[in-house]
Amino acid sequence: MTSLLDSTKDRILAAAEELFARTGVARTSLRAITALARVNLAAVNYHFGSKDGLVEEVYRRRLEPLNRARLTNLDRLEKRRRKPTLEEVLEAFMMPVASLARDPAQGGPTVMRLLGQSHAEAEAPFKTWFAGQYRRVLERYHAALCRVLPEIPPEDVRWRLQFLVGALTYPVAERQLVELVSGEAIDPADVHLIVERLLPFVVAGFRAPAGKPGTRPTARRRGTRRRLNTSRKREE
Amino acid sequence: MTSLLDSTKDRILAAAEELFARTGVARTSLRAITALARVNLAAVNYHFGSKDGLVEEVYRRRLEPLNRARLTNLDRLEKRRRKPTLEEVLEAFMMPVASLARDPAQGGPTVMRLLGQSHAEAEAPFKTWFAGQYRRVLERYHAALCRVLPEIPPEDVRWRLQFLVGALTYPVAERQLVELVSGEAIDPADVHLIVERLLPFVVAGFRAPAGKPGTRPTARRRGTRRRLNTSRKREE
DNA sequence: CCTACCATTAAACGGTTGTTTCAATCGGGC
DNA sequence: GCCCGATTGAAACAACCGTTTAATGGTAGG
Numbered sequence: 001m002t003s004l005l006d007s008t009k010d011r012i013l014a015a016a017e018e019l020f021a022r023t024g025v026a027r028t029s030l031r032a033i034t035a036l037a038r039v040n041l042a043a044v045n046y047h048f049g050s051k052d053g054l055v056e057e058v059y060r061r062r063l064e065p066l067n068r069a070r071l072t073n074l075d076r077l078e079k080r081r082r083k084p085t086l087e088e089v090l091e092a093f094m095m096p097v098a099s100l101a102r103d104p105a106q107g108g109p110t111v112m113r114l115l116g117q118s119h120a121e122a123e124a125p126f127k128t129w130f131a132g133q134y135r136r137v138l139e140r141y142h143a144a145l146c147r148v149l150p151e152i153p154p155e156d157v158r159w160r161l162q163f164l165v166g167a168l169t170y171p172v173a174e175r176q177l178v179e180l181v182s183g184e185a186i187d188p189a190d191v192h193l194i195v196e197r198l199l200p201f202v203v204a205g206f207r208a209p210a211g212k213p214g215t216r217p218t219a220r221r222r223g224t225r226r227r228l229n230t231s232r233k234r235e236e
Numbered sequence: 237m238t239s240l241l242d243s244t245k246d247r248i249l250a251a252a253e254e255l256f257a258r259t260g261v262a263r264t265s266l267r268a269i270t271a272l273a274r275v276n277l278a279a280v281n282y283h284f285g286s287k288d289g290l291v292e293e294v295y296r297r298r299l300e301p302l303n304r305a306r307l308t309n310l311d312r313l314e315k316r317r318r319k320p321t322l323e324e325v326l327e328a329f330m331m332p333v334a335s336l337a338r339d340p341a342q343g344g345p346t347v348m349r350l351l352g353q354s355h356a357e358a359e360a361p362f363k364t365w366f367a368g369q370y371r372r373v374l375e376r377y378h379a380a381l382c383r384v385l386p387e388i389p390p391e392d393v394r395w396r397l398q399f400l401v402g403a404l405t406y407p408v409a410e411r412q413l414v415e416l417v418s419g420e421a422i423d424p425a426d427v428h429l430i431v432e433r434l435l436p437f438v439v440a441g442f443r444a445p446a447g448k449p450g451t452r453p454t455a456r457r458r459g460t461r462r463r464l465n466t467s468r469k470r471e472e
Numbered sequence: 473c474c475t476a477c478c479a480t481t482a483a484a485c486g487g488t489t490g491t492t493t494c495a496a497t498c499g500g501g502c
Numbered sequence: 503g504c505c506c507g508a509t510t511g512a513a514a515c516a517a518c519c520g521t522t523t524a525a526t527g528g529t530a531g532g
Contacts, residue, residue: 008509022358023358024260024262024356024357024358026260026262027262027358029488029489029490030489030490030491031488031489031490039510040509040510040511040512041490041491041511041512042491042492042510042511042512043509043510043511044490044491045490045491045492046508046509046510047509050490050491051489051490051491116355116356117356119352119356119406120260120352120353120355120356120357121260121356122258122259156433159430159433159434160433160437162406163403163406163434163437163438164403165406166402166403166404166405166406167399167400167402167403167406168402169402169406170355170398170399170401170402170403170405170406171395171398171399171401171402194395196447197392197395197396197446197447198395198399199447200444200446200447201396201399201441201442201444202399202441203444204440204441204443204444205437205438205440205441205444206437207440208436208437208439208440208441209436210433210436211433211435211436244479244480265518265519265520266519266520266521267518267519267520275480276479276481276482277481277482277520277521278480278481278482278521278522278523279479279480279481280520280521281520281521281522282480283479286520286521287519287520287521
């Protein structure tokens, strides 16, 4: 058995998480990880089998509690007698992200950049495993949202769920870029502020009447519609 | 001068774009690119100086027309006498993405995955260059949106613009994951359908009244609010 | 014809990658 | 005390990386 605190395994996980979040898996070498963790190089292969094994463990350690919290939150809402509101369902989905980011023991702000990176980690087996982690959660929330929004076609609800994931992941993960563009720095402890700002946005978005999926790509309801620039070379 | 069609330079750019979009820059070797382009390995360094030079050229080739189209679309809206609507402004921002994805000569569906990858490319100089490309566009749209939405605080408009970028980038780039989760395959030619579905969602989102940025993280307007699970270990 | 000059080629460079090997060390149970 | 499995350590492995060099082919201009 490994000791409970600061074992080699834990130090490797912590260092790998930090570096994966900062520069991505592909750009992080095992030597950089073991140097930061002050651990022998071979320890990674000994404890995790391979670099891929380490990657999966790093992500699993954070994704599993996150998605479990989302599921238990939804369980709790549905076990009540009162029908949950749209806002409650969406908050149940989004809040665990803020909780992770706020708790240093659960990864702190670093874990958000890690999740942001994950979408770009193109290893095929990783992607399927990653999608498997999400499928159950998204399916259950899809059902719950359809129940709360009976007037929105289920197909549209599914898409809007994807929009939510994108809107939630991107600004939280790409803080660097957000800061550069907005000029305003974000306190790492205030990730939950992002969630609070995002919540009314997506609540309204989900409630919006679903536009007909264009019978014709160009034609629309409005009578006259000027054709928009489709990024041609130059045209002055 | 290089020949106009299928020059070595063009073949390298096309192959690099394809592979960058599929597996990311870091995981794509110059040898894989030159093999796919059926070109000598040294040709990359000859024509682009270095791998970084190639990367920047691949992205610049797509980002510049995209953001130029967004700016000219906004110019056109603001040059009219009638005040533009929120929907028009947002469509002016989003449509060029669909146009790129629909036109094979402009990169086709591949370019979307490329843009999705870009957020994860953590090279510092690349990030600053990338943010510079976006800053002007986001600043101008931020001003235009503030004009259309005078009741929303500018700070919230800025955040919602970030949410829009996230919601636009993620599902379009992560088609692989989206398909796995939803089970429904997306016709590459139908990226514009994503935009059409996203438009009513974000229009409603932008119009939503801005929630007060929580005076207290836990307290909220509603009288009684059950504390949500913050992803603890396990608790049955 | 010869000479620049641009483009392409094959080959090699030094460095880094993930992984493996094998010896050294540690910590309890018979 | 001794042994055995678990862990750590230093070193080397082959493979791959981006880049450079030197030689080549092709072609337009004097």
